[in-house]
Each structure stands twice: as structure tokens, then as C-alpha cells.
Amino acid sequence: MRPILVCALMLVIVGSIFFVRGQEDQQEMKGASQTSDAKSTSDQIEVKNDRFSGVTTVKLKPQVVLDKPEHQLTIRSETKLGDKKSHEWEMGTVSAYVWLESHYNRSVDYGDRELHFIIDGKPLDIGRITGGSPTESTLKPAFKIMASFVSIFNRSKLEQISNGKRIEMRFGTVEVTLGQPVVTALREYASQVLTLDKTTREKKT
Secondary structure (H helix, E strand, O other): OHHHHHHHHHHHHHHHHHHHHHHHHHHHHHHHHHHHHHHHHHHOEEEEEOOOOOOEEEEEEEEEEEEEOOEEEEEEEEEEEOOOOOOHHHOOOOOEEEEEEEEEOOOOOOOOOEEEEEEOOEEEEEEEOEEOOOOOOOOOOOOOEEEEEEEEEOHHHHHHHHOOOOEEEEEOOEEEEOOHHHHHHHHHHHHHHHHHHHHHHHHHO
């Protein structure tokens, strides 16, 4: 009887060791994944500070929101903080310039050129956006034509994006649900812009 009890006890101890080790491995894998995601997101955002003018420029690198053989659509953004405003009413405002850049081979129907988002079930209507100059982007090798459109997101729009977990977008006839990496990049970008804007304003008071 005693040998049986000893064997049973040994099995329980060995099983506990493997269970604990398995839990530790899962935690390590989860931590490594979170670190990788954070690094990946930070690689998509560029922050530059001009110490002479005091202007901070925050850029979001192009994020692919639609990827098809005949059409690729990307979104990128740039925000300048601490720059001099032309009018008094602009003081304290945030203006994030957002570009949609379309690469394609055949005609694309942009419909009414109205840009809409649904963020966690709540609508965010940007309205009609205009054509802009793609100064920082070049035509991708697989495509023949490029079109660029630009809009300005204010503080309230950035706040809504900074809290978003699920983002759907419609631009003209193009309707997509943004992939999680793109959602994470947009959310982190909006959060950084809002945080840096607060810091910049506090320095000037």
C-alpha cells in the first residue's frame, strides 16, 4: 500500500511541476507578443521636435486599409503641434492632416467622395474630402495610377479614434473593416498626438 501512495504522490508532484512550467511559458509567450506588438506600432509613428521653433511633428506612416490586386488604399497622417496660428480662434486647436492614397490600374468609382467611419458602433462622419498632392508618396510598382485625397481631423475626432477598438470605413463606394494592426496604429497615433498637444500647451503657459 505504501509504495502505491508514494507513486501517486510522485505523479501529483511531477504533474504540478509541468502545469506551473506551462503557465510560465504561456506568460512568457504573451509578454513577448505584447512587446512585439508595441514595437511594431511604435515603428509606424514618427515624432520629431524642432528645438528652434518648438514645433513637434507627429507622423503616421501609410497603413494599408484595402489590398487587392487591382486596387490598394492606404491612410497616413501628419500633425504639427506648437506652431504659430494665423487666427486667434485657432489657438489650442489640433489639426491632423489625413491622406487617403489610392493606387490602381483601372478606373475606381469614388462615388460622392464622402468619408465615413463607424467606431465601436458610433458614426464619425468626415464629409466630402478633396484631392491633395501626394508629396511624400510614390506610385507603387504594381500599379499605373495614383490618386490622393486629404481631410483634417480635429481634437474630438482624434479622441474618438484614440478609444476605438473596431473601426469600419467607407469612402465613396469603397467599404472596409480595418484590420487590427491598422486600428492599433491609428489609436496609438491619435493618443500620442493628444498627449503631446497637452504637453506642448502646458510648456507655453
